[in-house]
Amino acid sequence: xxxxxxxxxxxxxxxxxxxxxxxxxxxxxxxxxxxxxxxxxxxxxxxxxxxxxxxxxxxxxxxxxxxxxxxxxxxxxxxxxxxxxxxxxxxxxxxxxxxxxxxxxxxxxxxxxxxxxxxxxxxxxxxxxxxxxxxxxxxxxxxxxxxxxxxxxxxxxxxxxxxxxxxxxxxxxxxxxxxxxxxxxxxxxxxxxxxxxxxxxxxxxxxxxxxxxxxxxxxxxxxxxxxxxxxxxxxxxxxxxxxxxxxxxxxxxxxxxxxxxxxxxxxxxxxxxxxxxxxxxxxxxxxxxxxxxxxxxxxxxxxxxxxxxxxxxxxxxxxxxxxxxxxxxxxxxxxxxxxxxxxxxxxxxxxxxxxxxxxxxxxxxxxxxxxxxxxxxxxxxxxxxxxxxxxxxxxxxxxxx
Amino acid sequence: xxxxxxxxxxxxxxxxxxxxxxxxxxxxxxxxxxxxxxxxxxxxxxxxxxxxxxxxxxxxxxxxxxxxxxxxxxxxxxxxxxxxxxxxxxxxxxxxxxxxxxxxxxxxxxxxxxxxxxxxxxxxxxxxxxxxxxxxxxxxxxxxxxxxxxxxxxxxxxxxxxxxxxxxxxxxxxxxxxxxxxxxxxxxxxxxxxxxxxxxxxxxxxxxxxxxxxxxxxxxxxxxxxxxxxxxxxxxxxxxxxxxxxxxxxxxxxxxxxx
Numbered sequence: 001x002x003x004x005x006x007x008x009x010x011x012x013x014x015x016x017x018x019x020x021x022x023x024x025x026x027x028x029x030x031x032x033x034x035x036x037x038x039x040x041x042x043x044x045x046x047x048x049x050x051x052x053x054x055x056x057x058x059x060x061x062x063x064x065x066x067x068x069x070x071x072x073x074x075x076x077x078x079x080x081x082x083x084x085x086x087x088x089x090x091x092x093x094x095x096x097x098x099x100x101x102x103x104x105x106x107x108x109x110x111x112x113x114x115x116x117x118x119x120x121x122x123x124x125x126x127x128x129x130x131x132x133x134x135x136x137x138x139x140x141x142x143x144x145x146x147x148x149x150x151x152x153x154x155x156x157x158x159x160x161x162x163x164x165x166x167x168x169x170x171x172x173x174x175x176x177x178x179x180x181x182x183x184x185x186x187x188x189x190x191x192x193x194x195x196x197x198x199x200x201x202x203x204x205x206x207x208x209x210x211x212x213x214x215x216x217x218x219x220x221x222x223x224x225x226x227x228x229x230x231x232x233x234x235x236x237x238x239x240x241x242x243x244x245x246x247x248x249x250x251x252x253x254x255x256x257x258x259x260x261x262x263x264x265x266x267x268x269x270x271x272x273x274x275x276x277x278x279x280x281x282x283x284x285x286x287x288x289x290x291x292x293x294x295x296x297x298x299x300x301x302x303x304x305x306x307x308x309x310x311x312x313x314x315x316x317x318x319x320x321x322x323x324x325x326x327x328x329x330x331x332x333x334x335x336x337x338x339x340x341x342x343x344x345x346x347x348x349x350x351x352x353x354x355x356x357x358x359x360x361x362x363x364x365x366x367x368x369x370x371x372x373x374x375x376x377x378x379x380x381x382x383x384x385x386x387x388x389x390x391x392x393x394x395x396x397x398x399x400x401x
Numbered sequence: 402x403x404x405x406x407x408x409x410x411x412x413x414x415x416x417x418x419x420x421x422x423x424x425x426x427x428x429x430x431x432x433x434x435x436x437x438x439x440x441x442x443x444x445x446x447x448x449x450x451x452x453x454x455x456x457x458x459x460x461x462x463x464x465x466x467x468x469x470x471x472x473x474x475x476x477x478x479x480x481x482x483x484x485x486x487x488x489x490x491x492x493x494x495x496x497x498x499x500x501x502x503x504x505x506x507x508x509x510x511x512x513x514x515x516x517x518x519x520x521x522x523x524x525x526x527x528x529x530x531x532x533x534x535x536x537x538x539x540x541x542x543x544x545x546x547x548x549x550x551x552x553x554x555x556x557x558x559x560x561x562x563x564x565x566x567x568x569x570x571x572x573x574x575x576x577x578x579x580x581x582x583x584x585x586x587x588x589x590x591x592x593x594x595x596x597x598x599x600x601x602x603x604x605x606x607x608x609x610x611x612x613x614x615x616x617x618x619x620x621x622x623x624x625x626x627x628x629x630x631x632x633x634x635x636x637x638x639x640x641x642x643x644x645x646x647x648x649x650x651x652x653x654x655x656x657x658x659x660x
Binding site: 018020023024026027179182186281283284285292295298 | 460498551552553554573
């Protein structure tokens, strides 16, 4: 039996999701939900977006057979090359759609949060393309570790606001973007970057990202004559994963694996394993798995990759986990680095540290010999060179000690 | 619940307006003694916040107060215990984001609140749409479920809020988060005017009431005001006397009766 069409009319994926936001934001979310319900089926809108994805982003992105990595691991591994999109990651699929939507809603300004900076760059890009002013909120810590993307956003004409609250990473950036939106909601659209947040964002972002999975499924069938045995994607908020999974949910014989950031251990503040170590709670407008303490305060997190450094996760992933429709695992910082190195030296591809977690997990050979594997390579690694260089230097120092 | 709504109605029936100060619970200095002092300063009710790690409805002052409170070890049940310890003779309402409630369990949270004599609870990220079960539980134990109304809400939403409201409606004066503003926003009166024909429950204006003058202006159309950041800013600065002095100035600007 096919899984039900989700979310339900209340924005729920099973018990997860919903709209836990202050009243002042509700009208904008209602307006957005209504507009998307109409436009997602609208031939004109779909045509306009499809043309942009083809002519501007460069879709369809290729599916690359990773021959040497496959040989090393005993699998048949294919990489869905979202790293080759304009701006270097899957994020542009979502931002072009949302900025088009914002134009239709008559909004004159867009804002966004960003962790690794990829969503910020993609939003700044779409805003430049459509002539809208853009403000991107980014944790101060992330502005440091992803400095090249801060430069990109500024060059694209966006204002980047460094957020100094709390841990100074993605969670605080979302808090600050939500505060901006509460004050500016009449004329501003909040381009939410991941498949989390209040309804309708989880479904909206998934719908805009499912182009990844739809393309990949067709390409995979062309290459292998069948569906993959395993589909693997990294999960922070979970947009590249849900976009990839969307084409395969409930398909017999296909197992979906979401890989969380395991950081440097299982202690509080050492990882971002909301699905594998968290418990359901409410953060940023949705009920979903969450890293939190006994009082419901949101826990500190750590990951080598800014894009996965988030204590929550999109509500559809929580549903898929509970329903047994996807499995969630974790790869540590070290495994991500190994994944980065493996892809660089075996395939000539520098991946972003986020999808390097998916590769790092595969290096454990967790699947049966001969498995046919689809991996979403959600972004490229240019932004991470400094982080990788430092981490490898530290590792070298450890080894020498 | 009767305590709260009855107290606010009595104030209105006398031709006066309600003054409700807010303090962040667990903030050093925001202890039982302070709550008693606020009652003595003439508060009609007192709002006590349970600090949360991610207060998206709050501006800089209350963010900072929340951070300091958590750093000082504030916990939801301890904040509620402070309310019990204060044992003030005016109604006390709690303000908390939803996750601490959810974590404790709605029922356990409400049990603790009832035991402490809490009269109502505001959950800013629990809009009426998501609050059906919560509202029933509150009503069942005699705690007022307090809801926010905001500028931009549709007539349908104003009606839902009016129907759900007990105790008072927290009328958010402006677009944005808590914090002082230069001027009282014109939208404050629009929110109150939209709700007035829909409910007899007292309508209190909050967010952006930073001066006694602004409070007096809001009292021309609302049944009272909630004042948070202006008071908390002084507490964060360690100026408890200043906070209480300001509370008295607000009380003086918010009429106790029509006389």
